[in-house]
Amino acid sequence: MSLLSAEGLVKDFGGLRAIDDLSVSIDEGELVGVMGPNGAGKSTFFNCVSGVIPPDDGTVTLDGTDVTGDPPESLAHRGLVRTFQNTRELETMTVRDNVRLAAPDQPGERTLPALVRSGSMREHEETVRERAEELIETFELDHLADEYSSNLSGGQRKLLELARTLMLDPEVLMLDEPFAGVNPTLTGEIADHIRDLNADGMTVVIIEHELETLTELVDRLIVLRQGRLLVEGEPEAVLEDERVIEAYLGGDAE
Amino acid sequence: MSALDRLPSGRGDRALIAGVACLFVGGLFALTPLQASLPSALYVFVEVGITFVIYGMLVLGLDLQYGHTGLVNFGHVVFFAVGAYATAMLAAQDSFSGIALGYPWPLALLVGVIAAALLGLVVSATSIRLRDDFLAIVTLATAEIFHSIFVNFEGVFGGNVGILGVPRPIAALVGDADTRLIATILVIGGITLITLAAVTRLTDAPYGRVLRAIRADELVTRSVGKSTIVYKTQAFVYGAALAGLAGGLFALYNGAVAPGFFTIQVTVTIWIGMLLGGAANHRAVLAGLAIIMGLRLVSRFGLSVTPVSGDVFAAFRLVVVGLILIAVIRFRPAGIWGDPQELGVDQ
Structure with a gap:
């Protein structure tokens, strides 16, 4: 059953449509990676789901309840907790x-x-x-x-942020670039922690640019591009998808 | 567990005990024929001391708002004034000007506290979501608006004359001037000490942890499930209510209120006291306030030995206060006893 889902999310910033009719569904116990080139709308998607900014259109459903536009504090009580791209200590x-x-x-x-x-x-x-x-x-x-x-150093901050969110014992953990600016050893450690948490039943959604770690870690990958869902599926399949390669390596936009 | 670790333990309880003891001894002086005598040279010290303990409640409330929660309130005097005026108007009998209703003073004091808290609630409801500097402007403007209301609505607030004929409960009980001063400083000082105990308990508890988290980063605090608006409003209202209490006590001690007692000078004094002592540390802000008010006392004596006129001297005093503020910001941005790391002002 889907634990967290977004239906038809739209968010505009002035004339720019950051996410455009985006629908994503995440099942209980899943470990999902969200990737996409810069400006694809990953962080905006996170912000809309976690109540940091209200979406202009669409609905967010958590465990069967409509939580669209609910503030972060009430989502935290419902079991959805997030971290931030630039660690906020x-x-x-x-x-x-x-x-x-x-x-x-x-x-x-x-x-x-x-x-x-x-x-x-x-x-x-x-x-x-x-x-x-x-x-x-x-x-x-x-x-x-x-x-x-x-x-604290950058890596230690990432660890601290993770420790802080776990204090809430969340059902859904949304991590915004947990490996950014972290050395390879620590990246491995953080990935192990995430794997353990998921093994214990926690649903985890990760935004990450560090593709190697991400593809090894997650069950499913969601690729965004220009605010839309480009491809989703098994990591290996997604990485070989023509559209993903094009999105990352360039090629003609539209 | 280290010294940095705040356990909800006995801190602040000494202040509570001392406060109750002060109230008790003050009560003895007020209610029994017990008398105290005071060398006349000390009068001025006790009088400044009474102002200090009243302002102490203001600075403790401001420290809750700014020191712990990070709310920049540049209009703290307005809550002091509203508490004082509400108490005065309700309790005064036969005032020369303005409204005097003649109700019992305990009721008037209670209404004074509630009025200040309500104003705090109104300001919070409209403005607490604003970022630091904007909240500062709103509070400053609120204070100025109320100041001119007090001056201009003569029929209600007595204009520049203010409200006279406010009952003085301690003066009514004690005829002798020395005993009266001692009893007043003990009673009001006792209330300030109890306030210190209360805010210490509040900020040592997990409650204070949430306040300091809001000061550090409001979004993070929200994302770990705390309703920051509720906490910010509470901190603001509690500070306002404390200022209202201080105002009410001031009216009942002074026997009159007038706009001249509630100028921006009050806000400036408590802000400098707080910054000088070290925000987010209750005892430090009281000590800072004591330093700045002590300076005023010293300069009062200074006037009689310097060959300049009163005006020049007053201007010079302001220059000194300004220099102190500059020196604090330059050399000890966290205040004398403040923790630079906790306040995020690493040198």
């Missing part, structure tokens, strides 16, 4: 606080429990801390836990 917070922040349903995030230091807040915070430590350890950031995240 909370630079003025420590690695620990970055990860802990994402914990859902913390009663201490409301005024009254915070003021009276309620028991439920403290108990919850204990579990939040344990879970955050686990994630920080999993992503090998433990030696940096007390560093402000502004001091």
Whole structure:
């Protein structure tokens, strides 16, 4: 059954149609890659689905519910979490606080429990801390836990962002270029993490330019071009498709 | 766990205990025949001290808004003024000008806090989505609009004269001037300390983590499931309500309110105090405010020993304040006790 689907999405920026009648469907437990040349509308597609910008037309459905235009915070509660192309860390917070922040349903995030230091807040915070430590350890950031995240390298930021999103235990994880600017060793590690998460049942959608890693990783590839769906299917088949080669290597546009 | 790690623990509880103790001792002076005597040389210190503890509530609210949440509020004085005027108009009896309704003062104080909070809510509802500098302009404009309303609607707000005849609960209980001053500073200072305890608890809890995350990057905070608009509105309204409380207490201490007490000078003083001490650190902003107000006190003595006229001296004082601000921004952009990494102002 389709867990996340977009039907007829349209988004214009002034005179430019960034995505044009795009329909994509992603099944539960799938690991899907989204690729396409620069300007193909990959990030706009992500932004429209994740509520960062509202689409001009079309619908987004998550687990059977229409979530078109819902803000990111309510999508996060429904189990859809994303990362950003240029890693966005909370630079003025420590690695620990970055990860802990994402914990859902913390009663201490409301005024009254915070003021009276309620028991439920403290108990919850204990579990939040344990879970955050686990994630920080999993992503090998433990030696940096007390560093402000502004001091992290590009690759470490990618790891931190992943750890932070996992704090929410999402059903659908949307990763916008998780390997960009990351060295090959770390790329391999991040890919392993993603594979593990998917093996545990998480649905993952990845935008990536690093084709080699992506094709090895995903079950299915979706290729966008000029805001439209160009080709989709098994990675090997897609990469050999004439239209994809043309889109990437040039040739006559239209 | 390191020092950077904020546990929701006992921090701020000393302030709570001290605040309750101050209120208790202040209450003793006010309600029992117990008397205090104060050398007359210290009068001026206690008077500035009372202003300090009132402004302390303002700076704590502003720190919640700007220091923690990153909301730039350049019109904080308006909430102070609205709290003061609402309290004064409801509680005053036989004011020379403006409206005086003569209700009991506790009710008036409560209405003062609510009025300021409501204004905060209105400003939030219209403007909280604006980016930093635009919110700054809106709040600055709000303050100026209200200032001229207070001056020009003479029938309601008493014009430049303001509202007189506001009851002074502590003065009504204590006849003796020395005891009255001591009781006032203890009671209002106690309330400021309790405010400090409350905001410390709030910002040490996961609640504060969300506020600081909004300051760092609002979109990320939203994408991990926090309704940032709700938090920004709450922080703004809480700051406004605290300013309203400070205003109400000021009216009940001063016995009168007038536009001259609520000029942009108040906003400037608390902003400089906050930046000087170090935003996002409650005790630091209070210390910063103490420094800037202490400077004013010192310069008051300075006037009597310098051979220049009052006008020249006042201008000179502003120059000094400006120089201090420049020095802070140049050499310690995070303030004296502020954390440059936490505020994102690496030197």
